[in-house]
Amino acid sequence: MDLITVEDIHAAAERIKGTAVRTPLLPCTWTETDRPLWLKPENLQPIGAFKIRGAANAMARIPAADRARGVVAYSSGNHAQAVAYVARQFGLPAAIVVPENTPVTKIEATRAHGAEVVVVPITDREIVAERLVAERGATLIPPFDHPDVIAGQGTIGLEIAADLPDVELVLVPVSGGGLLSGVATAIKALCPDAAVVGVEPELAADTAASLAAGRRVEWSTHDRARTIADGLRAAPSELTFAHLRERVDAVVTVTEEEIRSTVATLATRARLVAEPSGAVTTAAYLHRAADLPRGRTVAVVSGGNLDRDLLVTLLS
Amino acid sequence: MDLITVEDIHAAAERIKGTAVRTPLLPCTWTETDRPLWLKPENLQPIGAFKIRGAANAMARIPAADRARGVVAYSSGNHAQAVAYVARQFGLPAAIVVPENTPVTKIEATRAHGAEVVVVPITDREIVAERLVAERGATLIPPFDHPDVIAGQGTIGLEIAADLPDVELVLVPVSGGGLLSGVATAIKALCPDAAVVGVEPELAADTAASLAAGRRVEWSTHDRARTIADGLRAAPSELTFAHLRERVDAVVTVTEEEIRSTVATLATRARLVAEPSGAVTTAAYLHRAADLPRGRTVAVVSGGNLDRDLLVTLLS
Structure with missing residues (x-):
């Protein structure tokens, strides 16, 4: 199966200029010194998510x-x-x-x-x-199962590599796998020493199970629907799974409680409103340190669309 | 009195590289078509405010x-x-x-x-x-009454001019006036057709009163302390007031209720946690349209430090 290349992503970057916001990396002041954290705030895109x-x-x-x-x-x-x-x-x-x-x-x-x-x-x-x-x-226009869509999402990886060339760990949410496939392609090409790790809810951990099994393992829609992270209930396609097998170092999982509390942490400490799906990477940084390489870390905050009532609940 | 120049601000921009985040302009999708709005999210600076x-x-x-x-x-x-x-x-x-x-x-x-x-x-x-x-x-290191501090805050204006050269209106919070002095200096030099308008709470509207009087009018500390916008309780110095008289087109005021509701609007629609002082410019955009020029508008969101309890109250 043909995988996308970093050249595809460079071409995508030219095409999406003026439509997507060139988001900065935000240094966090509240992190451990041997693994400083930057956030990539894709929740600030016009419709509140990297999908554009x-x-x-x-x-x-x-x-x-x-x-x-x-x-x-x-x-x-x-x-x-x-x-x-x-x-x-x-x-x-x-x-x-x-x-x-x-x-x-x-x-x-x-x-x-x-x-x-x-x-x-x-x-x-x-x-x-x-x-x-x-x-x-x-x-x-499919949500993830297409080379052009994967290449578009991969522009996030180009920007990370440009802004922090000595990045050591990039954390990316995984659902259908388009975002993770694209970012991993860019990072492995431009920062070959950096680890790229996917993060998913333990209640929708089909990708972790699939990578462990070496083949796509299906979880039922019913099972995947249990997580509060409603953007992470899809499963990789053949195309994205081929990218993940080749280019992703690991997938870690986070609990529902970790996701919920991290939404509050991002609002109060990083001044970002993240939806639960967007908070999983920071949750992994905060709660899965033992499972992750230490060093300069970037967490992709993928989106910020959640109901006001849920935001209030998670902050209270 | 010597005012700072745009050259001072260009020099400042070189000095603060690597310390301050180069924040993007965020296009808002929920605005009137003849006056599109972009936010300049200075609440995303490392300590949550433009002050760095x-x-x-x-x-x-x-x-x-x-x-x-x-x-x-x-x-x-x-x-x-x-x-x-x-x-x-x-x-x-x-x-x-x-x-x-x-x-x-x-x-x-x-x-x-x-x-x-x-x-x-x-x-x-x-x-x-x-x-x-x-x-x-x-x-x-004074908070605003110094040319180097004013020039540093003015780098926000340079970035606005670079990202949106045809901007028509820039809204800036005003307290001691360092931020507004610096941004107005940059915008008037680089985008001479754009209006620069300060925004302050009507409960701390000493700058509006001073500009109307043509001299600094003092409000008591007690009066200025009434507003929820606790970052906007200072008053301009001779130095900043000289900049404002020369380079600012107008100052408009917003009510406490407008400030409070706009904190919620920014969280839910722009996915930004802003403190009340940081929300006044968007409040003016939303509630003072009749007093403002129409056209491409930038609102500086100056900071995002507020207690979690207050955030929950304003969102509820």
């Missing part, structure tokens, strides 16, 4: 003749917002297929970016999205 | 022969943390004089950065600081 990087790279690659026919995505989460936001930036029509249990606020937020929202029974999402693609000649 | 810029520039200017004798500051707020943090970065001893009513958590935070903390009755702060300077040959 991959969406922008994939959309920039659509041939001119196909652009007017628009894009389609199926997602109820950050990917939906990302595709809607980037499509408007690029002047493309977008249709987002969402399951009927999606909260109204999320549907309204997606519509506010100018996208058409198609509400369907949850089991019909892929079928309806594919039908829209066929009927309209639109382009499907 | 001025402190770093002032410390970098200390002659080599005087460095070992260290620095002194009097402050109970963000300036204390900033001087302590930067002094450690620069390898200089630091003594911070704080009033005896300072919360223990703030004293501990300052000590955690390696500074000596000298607790005194509130009326003795300046006297004790000056005595330490005289006894030790140390250098006083």
